[in-house]
Amino acid sequence: MKNLLITTALCFAATSASAELTYGSAFAKVHNFDGNGGSNDLVTYNGAIEYRYDNLVFSGEVGKIDSDGGDFDFADFGLGYTLYNGVTIGLDYSGFDLEGEDADIVSAYAMYSFGAYTLGLSAGDSSDLEDTAYSIFGAWDVSSDGTVGADIIRLDGETLIAAYATYDLDRYSLDADVFSSDGLDVFALSGGYDLGNNFAVIGSLSIADLDGDDLKALSVGAQYEFAPGANVELAVGRIDVDGGDNVDRLSLGVNYEFGKRASKRRALGGILVDATASSLGLTDF
Numbered sequence: 549m550k551n552l553l554i555t556t557a558l559c560f561a562a563t564s565a566s567a568e569l570t571y572g573s574a575f576a577k578v579h580n581f582d583g584n585g586g587s588n589d590l591v592t593y594n595g596a597i598e599y600r601y602d603n604l605v606f607s608g609e610v611g612k613i614d615s616d617g618g619d620f621d622f623a624d625f626g627l628g629y630t631l632y633n634g635v636t637i638g639l640d641y642s643g644f645d646l647e648g649e650d651a652d653i654v655s656a657y658a659m660y661s662f663g664a665y666t667l668g669l670s671a672g673d674s675s676d677l678e679d680t681a682y683s684i685f686g687a688w689d690v691s692s693d694g695t696v697g698a699d700i701i702r703l704d705g706e707t708l709i710a711a712y713a714t715y716d717l718d719r720y721s722l723d724a725d726v727f728s729s730d731g732l733d734v735f736a737l738s739g740g741y742d743l744g745n746n747f748a749v750i751g752s753l754s755i756a757d758l759d760g761d762d763l764k765a766l767s768v769g770a771q772y773e774f775a776p777g778a779n780v781e782l783a784v785g786r787i788d789v790d791g792g793d794n795v796d797r798l799s800l801g802v803n804y805e806f807g808k809r810a811s812k813r814r815a816l817g818g819i820l821v822d823a824t825a826s827s828l829g830l831t832d833f
Contacts, residue, residue, distance in 0.1 A: 571598035571809050577801030584793045590615045598809055603630040605811055607640075609818055621645040624815035634661050636668075642817035651676040655683075657813060664689040666697075666812040677704050687812040693717055699814060706730045710819045718742070727823040733757040734823060746773040750783065762790035767797065778804045 579590040596609035605628045613620040621644070628638030636659050643652035652674055659668025665688050672681040681704070687697030698711040708729040715722045722739040738752035748771045756763040769783025785797040 567599065567601040569597065569807070570600050571807035572596070573803075573805040575801055575803040577799055580798045581787075581795050582798075583787075583795030588616045598807070598811065600810065603632075604628070605630070605638075607809075607811055607813075607815075609815070611821060618647045620647075622817045622821055624817040626811070626813060626815055628657075628811060628813060635659070636661070636811075636813075638813065640813065640815045642815050644817065653677065653681060653816060655681065655816070657683075659685070659813060661812070668813065670813075672816070679704060681816070683816075685812070685814065697812060697814075699819060701816065701819070703816075708819070708823075710814075710823065725822060729823075731759045732823070740771065747771070748773070748779075750781065752785070764788040765797075767799070769799070771803075777806045778802070 574595040575593070577592045579592070581588045581590065591614040592611065594609070594611040597607070599606045605626075607624070607626040607628075609624045611622050623643045624640065626638060626640035628636050630636045637657070639654065639656055641652065641654050644650060653672045653676070654674065655670045655672030657668055657670035659666055665686070667686045668684070670683045670685070672683075674681075681702060683699055683701040685697065685699040687695055689695050694713070694715040696711075696713040698709065701708040701710070706729055709727070711726040713722075713724045720739065720741045723737070725734070725736045727734040727736075734754060734756045736752065736754040738750070740748050740750040742748045749768070750771055751768045752765070754763075754765045756765075765785060765787045767783050767785025769781055771779045771781040773779040779802070781799070781801050781803065783797075783799045785799070787795040787797065789795065
């Protein structure tokens with residue numbers, strides 16, 4: 549299924565001069581966590597695109613996390629077609645690999661856009677799941693600069709709620725995420741402010757409840773844009789663990805982004821990775 553989605557998108561790209569790459573992003577980051585008498589390094593890579601050909605939209609995202617405790621790889625690919633009545637139908641694929649233990653899920657979805665609102669349903673299946681996965685999702689473009697949305701996912705007998713809000717202006721940006729599932733509740737807030745002369749300040753705050761253990765993470769940092777859409781960043785932070793030692797964090801990264809995502813469909817892989825990153829106070833994992 550993954551190869552079919554990629555091949556179809558590339559065929560359209562090769563045969564159409566009117567096709568458009570509407571969104572792209574990539575980053576590489578190194579995080580050093582120091583606490584509990586030891587140090588742990590986390591290196592992360594990520595790339596994402598959104599490609600449109602008339603009413604057909606292809607989206608893809610791949611990521612890799614290397615740590616002293618093991619490696620984690622994930623990939624999301626989606627293909628959607630918008631009908632003339634405002635309905636979009638599509639398929640997406642999410643795959644994970646943790647130290648050789650892999651899992652994947654293929655989902656079919658339909659969503660309806662009317663004005664600034666989008667509502668959708670999806671159903672997914674996998675040999676790694678005991679039951680079919682279902683989700684209800686929606687989004688509201690509050691303005692041309694801001695969007696709020698939520699996904700309610702039923703996965704293997706558990707319910708995951710993932711809500712988000714984004715607001716992006718010329719000088720500042722603000723993102724909020726809320727995740728809730730059995731044994732995990734996370735609230736995360738991150739943002740940045742453009743100081744001018746290609747410099748910006750960034751920060752994040754997250755509060756998490758992990759099976760009754762409270763975790764708070766705070767970070768501040770700076771970015772320098774050395775080319776349009778491309779910047780380097782340096783951030784410091786601290787993670788406070790309830791009943792445990794504090795963990796200090798130092799992060800260094802390079803980022804690139806252009807365009808804006810048009811599709812309101814969020815694949816399962818990206819939602820789960822965002823929940824994990826937010827619990828550690830990382831704006832981008």
